[in-house]
Amino acid sequence: MVNLDLYRVFYTVAKCGSLTKAAEELYISQPAVSQAIKQLETGLGGKLFNRTHKGMELSEGGKKIFSTVEEALNLLSTAEAVYTEYSNTATGSLKICVSDTVCNAFLMPILKEYHTNYPNVKLQLINCTSSETVELLKNNKADVGFINLPAPDKDIKVLNVVMPLHDGFFCGEKFFGLTNEVLPLGKLQDYPLLMLESPTVTAKAVLNFASSQGVQLVPEIELGSLELMTELAVKNMGIACVPQEFVKKQVELGLLKEVVTEPSLPVRAIGMALPKSAEMTFAVKEFIKAVNV
Numbered sequence: 001m002v003n004l005d006l007y008r009v010f011y012t013v014a015k016c017g018s019l020t021k022a023a024e025e026l027y028i029s030q031p032a033v034s035q036a037i038k039q040l041e042t043g044l045g046g047k048l049f050n051r052t053h054k055g056m057e058l059s060e061g062g063k064k065i066f067s068t069v070e071e072a073l074n075l076l077s078t079a080e081a082v083y084t085e086y087s088n089t090a091t092g093s094l095k096i097c098v099s100d101t102v103c104n105a106f107l108m109p110i111l112k113e114y115h116t117n118y119p120n121v122k123l124q125l126i127n128c129t130s131s132e133t134v135e136l137l138k139n140n141k142a143d144v145g146f147i148n149l150p151a152p153d154k155d156i157k158v159l160n161v162v163m164p165l166h167d168g169f170f171c172g173e174k175f176f177g178l179t180n181e182v183l184p185l186g187k188l189q190d191y192p193l194l195m196l197e198s199p200t201v202t203a204k205a206v207l208n209f210a211s212s213q214g215v216q217l218v219p220e221i222e223l224g225s226l227e228l229m230t231e232l233a234v235k236n237m238g239i240a241c242v243p244q245e246f247v248k249k250q251v252e253l254g255l256l257k258e259v260v261t262e263p264s265l266p267v268r269a270i271g272m273a274l275p276k277s278a279e280m281t282f283a284v285k286e287f288i289k290a291v292n293v
Contacts, residue, residue: 004076007069009036010048014066018055093122094283097133097145101226101246102270106163107146107291114290121283130201137275143284148201149271158271162291165243167206167265169193170256174236179257186215188261192238194229195219202268206241209266217241230256243268 013022013033023030041048048062058066098107103125115123126133126142130152133145137156148165151158169188171178178191195217196203203222210217219241223229226242233240234255240247250256272291274280280288 006036006040008073009033010040011069011073013037013056014058014062092281092283093124094287095124095126095142097126097128097136097142100127102146105246110290114287118283118286137273140275140278144287145273146270147273149269151273155276157274157276159274159288160272161269162272163270165245165268165270167241167268168244169239169241169259169261170233170247171239171259172234172236172256175239176257178259182260182262185210185213185261185263188217192220193217194221194223194232194238194240197222197224205268206265213263
């Protein structure tokens with residue numbers, strides 16, 4: 001098959017009717033234009049132009065292929081324009097893995113602004129744990145995910161930390177007396193504890209840290225939802241182990257108070273992660289910018 005660039009030269013010469021004008025439009029030298037025409041004629045096996053005192057006129061053979069070449073080049077230009085629009089316009093869908101808690105505490109205003117700026121992007125929020133998020137990202141079933149750090153798998157790409165997490169113990173009015181002093185961490189063993197289910201990254205982090213301090217924390221009630229745990233703490237069902245970032249409202253309203261311990265729990269973080277090898281669409285790139293503002 002003859003080089004596509006030769007057809008571009010042929011089309012430009014035919015349109016301009018001059019080697020000189022074609023060279024100027026193509027930003028190449030006139031000898032390069034002449035050489036391209038010769039190569040194309042050799043490849044096709046016949047003359048494409050007649051050289052007259054007026055310039056370059058299409059031969060009968062050139063006339064036969066001109067409209068087809070023009071149509072093909074226009075189609076290619078359309079294809080390039082479509083791809084440019086695709087890569088520079090936020091359209092399509094955006095699948096985001098994020099827990100309800102992180103969404104409410106951090107992501108909601110970002111989603112609102114993003115949707116206002118890019119209404120043609122269909123947002124799909126998938127409520128799942130960090131482990132579930134990692135699996136979806138690894139299998140390219142989600143575009144972006146928010147996970148507890150450090151990432152448990154090297155097959156995903158963590159971009160940055162988006163939210164620190166200060167784990168703590170929070171209680172309702174029944175246990176407010178515990179908030180008047182700093183308690184040894186081990187003292188919490190004497191009270192009903194509310195914690196996330198042990199398979200979760202959050203629960204493992206807290207239990208492992210306590211164990212490193214020689215303290216075995218045994219929750220009285222395990223839950224799969226931080227929102228439900230918070231509600232039970234407000235109703236005096238126990239002392240909830242939850243990041244302070246997620247109970248700001250309840251603390252401000254006086255429904256919960258923090259039970260300060262010694263040592264305090266280590267700071268953790270939420271990070272934004274992507275599939276490691278997937279190509280980022282314009283919609284994903286703009287979402288990342290929105291999160292990082």
